Amino acid sequence: MRDQDFLNHFLEKGYFKDYSRVVLALSGGLDSMFLFHLLSTYQEELGIELFLAHVNHKQRLESDNEEYELRKLAEQVGVPIYVAHFTGDFSEANARQFRYDFFREVMEKTSSTALVTAHHADDQAETIFMRMIRGGRLQHLSAIKERQEFDKGELIRPLLSFYKRDFPEVEHFEDRTNKENHYFRNRVRNIYLPQLEKENIQLKRAFLEFGKEVSDYQIALTELSQTVNVGDLTQFLSFSEATQRVLLQQYLSRFADLNITKEQFQQVHHILKTKSQYRHRLKNGYELVKEYQHFKICKIRPKSDEKSSECVLNYQNQVHYEGYLFSFGIPLKGENVQKMNVSRETSLILRHRQPGDYLIKNGHRKKLRRLFIDLKIPKEKREKAIIIEQFGKICSVLGIKISDLSKKMKNDIMNTVLYIEKIDR
Structure with missing residues (x-):
């Protein structure tokens, strides 16, 4: 295929129309080097500024020389390159995590919002087959996405519609470990798929169509549900x-x-x-x-000792407590303002629940623990419930229940009103 065919595909798909600064993950293999060739050659047509990110995994003797050659090539072409050396216990999973953490750093440094990788149709088929072998759920057998959210931007795989055989030969590095079968993907690529393709030469295409069908079902289910x-x-x-x-x-x-x-x-x-x-x-x-x-x-939220302690509210005063404005005897107006009858003889206490708490309801003591259970109040809401106390007794559990004490205040000569407004809606 000609370079122009790939460029036309990129433009038709509009991969880069929303992105001006793009980071390319460059391994040095044929696929990423060809994508580097395309993106660096057609930066103007695509309207992008290109940056390179390379990880030297330090697992082969050739790694340092490849890093040197990539740095030299980037300088010749005039494209900035960022390089990281892998550290830690090497495994496929650890290496992948290291790479993508590094790519995020490069995007941050370069103010880029798009990361581009050179995954192609062969990678797609291999991934679907590997997930089948591992016994993944149906939803995990869907196709790799051409575009998906990544960090503060997007991860774009513009070559997913093409097979590796579609790429013209460009200068690149051959990783001899790709021929070794220590790793699962290498066994799939070098042994399992070639053997199965003897039964069906279109096996990779079948995997791709299967993955696309699963993706379609997922999209449909999401919309219908x-x-x-x-x-x-x-x-x-x-x-x-x-x-x-x-x-x-x-x-x-x-x-x-x-x-x-x-x-x-x-x-x-x-x-x-x-x-x-x-x-x-x-x-x-x-x-x-x-x-x-x-x-x-x-x-899971970490345990915290930062819960507000009790608060004393005196008559003709106002206080903010746990996202509410409490106004003792000073009127508040508005449709969101709650009112409660209290006495102006003594202060009010605002606090959270304590062991043994109870309120008087219909002349009987009702433990808050039993009240919450009867009303099916969720545990999280129980812990956040605000208790309004006066004369050493509970007047109200805010938004849940008012005690007889508050009702008796309605006609009392010392009656006043506590106004309550939620302020962190």
């Missing part, structure tokens, strides 16, 4: 178990770094069907929080 509030268990559990599993998978896919196993998925589904209130630690800093008829997946 937009009207379903998965976190509402009344709605979620009204569907068949098969539909529940699909909806749950769609919900979990929102958390890119979660990646729970099949066993963990089954455990989460079981909790949603059987538990009333439950917190379950997942992985990578996430937890499942189930509270009566709702659930959510969220990052």
Whole structure:
């Protein structure tokens, strides 16, 4: 294929129309060197300023020489290059993490918002097949995306529609370890796929079409499930178990770094069907929080001792406390202002719940613990509940319940009003 064919494809797809500063991940192999040739040759046509990012993994004798040659080539072409040397225990996963962390740094240094890699159709087919062998979920068998969010910008793979055989020969480095079969991808590339292609010469194309079909199903499911509030268990559990599993998978896919196993998925589904209130630690800093008829997946928040201590509010004074403005006897106006009858004889105490707390309701003592359970108040909301106390007794649990004490103040000669306005909406 001619260079012009690739350029026309890039322009037609509009890969770079929103990006003026672009970082290219340059390994030195044929695919990335050809992409370097295209992007550096047609910078003006594409409207981009190009930067290079190369990682010397220090795993081969040739690595330092390749780094030297790439630096020299970048200088000749007039394109800035940034280089990092891999450190730590080498593995495919560690090396990949190191590379992409470095690419983020380069994007930050160069104020670039696009990272470009030279992944092609052969890489796509290999990845789908590898995921099949590993036993991944259906959603993980979808095609690699041409474009996806990355850091503060986008990761673009402009060569995904082309096979490696489509690339013309350009100066590049051959990595002899690509012929060794210590690594899983090399075994797939050098042994498994060639053997299977004897049965079906179009096997790679079949994998690509399969991945595209899975991607289409995922997009369709996302669109069709937009009207379903998965976190509402009344709605979620009204569907068949098969539909529940699909909806749950769609919900979990929102958390890119979660990646729970099949066993963990089954455990989460079981909790949603059987538990009333439950917190379950997942992985990578996430937890499942189930509270009566709702659930959510969220990052585990570190414990903090920064909860506001109790606050004393005197008559004819105002105070901000836990996102509210409390005004003792000084009127506040507005549709969001709550009013509560209190006495002006003594100060009010604003605080959070304490062991043994109770309020008087219908002439009887009601422990807050039992009140919260009866009203099915989520645990998180219980901890944040604001207690309004006067005369050593609870007048109200803000937004949840008012005690008899407050009601008795309505006709008392010393009656006044506590005005409460939420200010951090």
